[in-house]
Amino acid sequence: MIKIALIGAGKMGISHLAILGAHPDVEVVGVADTTKMVTEVLSKYTNFQCFSDYNKMIEEERPDAVVVAVPTKYHASLVERLLNEGIHVFVEKPFCLNVNDGIALTKIANEKNLVNQVGYHNKFIGTFLEAKKLIDQGAIGEILHFSGDMNGPVVIKQKQSNWRSKPEEGGGCLMDYAAHLIDLINYLVAPISNIQGAILKSFYSGAVEDSVFSLVETENHISGVINVNWSDETYRKMSTQVTIIGSEGKIIVDATELKVYLKNDIVSSNYTKGWNIKHINDFSEDVDFYLRGEEYSAQMDHFIKAVQQKVPNHINNFESAAQTDYVIDLIRNYNN
Numbered sequence: 001m002i003k004i005a006l007i008g009a010g011k012m013g014i015s016h017l018a019i020l021g022a023h024p025d026v027e028v029v030g031v032a033d034t035t036k037m038v039t040e041v042l043s044k045y046t047n048f049q050c051f052s053d054y055n056k057m058i059e060e061e062r063p064d065a066v067v068v069a070v071p072t073k074y075h076a077s078l079v080e081r082l083l084n085e086g087i088h089v090f091v092e093k094p095f096c097l098n099v100n101d102g103i104a105l106t107k108i109a110n111e112k113n114l115v116n117q118v119g120y121h122n123k124f125i126g127t128f129l130e131a132k133k134l135i136d137q138g139a140i141g142e143i144l145h146f147s148g149d150m151n152g153p154v155v156i157k158q159k160q161s162n163w164r165s166k167p168e169e170g171g172g173c174l175m176d177y178a179a180h181l182i183d184l185i186n187y188l189v190a191p192i193s194n195i196q197g198a199i200l201k202s203f204y205s206g207a208v209e210d211s212v213f214s215l216v217e218t219e220n221h222i223s224g225v226i227n228v229n230w231s232d233e234t235y236r237k238m239s240t241q242v243t244i245i246g247s248e249g250k251i252i253v254d255a256t257e258l259k260v261y262l263k264n265d266i267v268s269s270n271y272t273k274g275w276n277i278k279h280i281n282d283f284s285e286d287v288d289f290y291l292r293g294e295e296y297s298a299q300m301d302h303f304i305k306a307v308q309q310k311v312p313n314h315i316n317n318f319e320s321a322a323q324t325d326y327v328i329d330l331i332r333n334y335n336n
Helices: 011-022 034-044 056-059 071-084 097-112 124-139 173-188 292-306 318-335
Strands: 001-006 024-031 066-068 089-091 116-118 143-151 194-201 213-219 223-229 241-244 249-254 257-262 274-279
Touching: 001 011, 001 056, 001 292, 011 024, 011 066, 011 292, 024 056, 066 071, 066 292, 071 089, 071 097, 089 292, 097 116, 097 318, 116 223, 116 318, 124 173, 124 241, 124 249, 124 257, 143 173, 173 194, 173 213, 173 223, 173 241, 173 318, 194 318, 213 318
Parallel strands: 001 024, 001 066, 066 089, 089 116, 143 223
Antiparallel strands: 143 241, 194 213, 213 223, 241 249, 249 257, 257 274
16 A cells, blocks of 8 residues: 555545545545635545644655645645655646746756656547657658647636736646647647747736737757647637647647548558547546546546556656746747
8 A cells, every 4th residue: 555645635635535545555644725715625525634834744644655735836845745754746737837847847857756646637648649649750750840728718718817817827828728738739739839929918917817829849840839728718628739830741749639530541440541439438448536537536546546556657757847838938938
């Protein structure tokens, strides 16, 4: 059994707690949150040991691993504290407000040989995983260009006052929303290394942007366009789609469907010349506990298996998350 504690029992924290509580290889040894109402409810209706001070929880329970789901502004200092205690860490996205903090934490985790993971769940969605396999196999040939689109109804009225409206707390469409798409493109295509143009536009917010439009280039000189808007009420929930154009075909992929156009047959019984359309059900793997989507349980399963040394710590580790923070920094600095 892996002894795991949770710090931060907000929306994502509660989701992670539900998955951890049902996991056969996990003993949840503590939940820390500064909101008294949250800890009182958990203490009354669950068997979880609750703490208002995470330091006390760490000292008393000595967990093997900790899931961190607090606002981004607290990530750097909190994660550093845990790593220096020799604790494996899963932290919610985005990784850090300052890209240099992420680089420093990556170094500490690697030096101490500690498992580290950041909550970018797209890499655990079957359609995106299949798209990655096809790209790596060369099914669509040399990648020539890509576009990434992400839309949703997060901020659809003025005068909203919460952490999403505060840049110092990790708010804004670029850091909170576009980070998912940037991380996915870094994974599917190649790490973005250059910004050719960027517009950060506000529709309703005052201090942060509600949209991100950027012309980008990867480290291997593939051009691409990023279009992200979290103020689009024509969407019921977050929608992410990536289109990748290759010399031998094209891929259009989102969380529910994979469309592949091939100019030629490839060595696979699953794909033929012309259009191929696959659904997420063709790729989804069973998980022990379903909550909001298989990907949320799958990412936590991977973290636990990495702690158990059953799988390598190579998906969504601090290094890849720091690359995403770097691109966010590039876009923000270009716009300034």
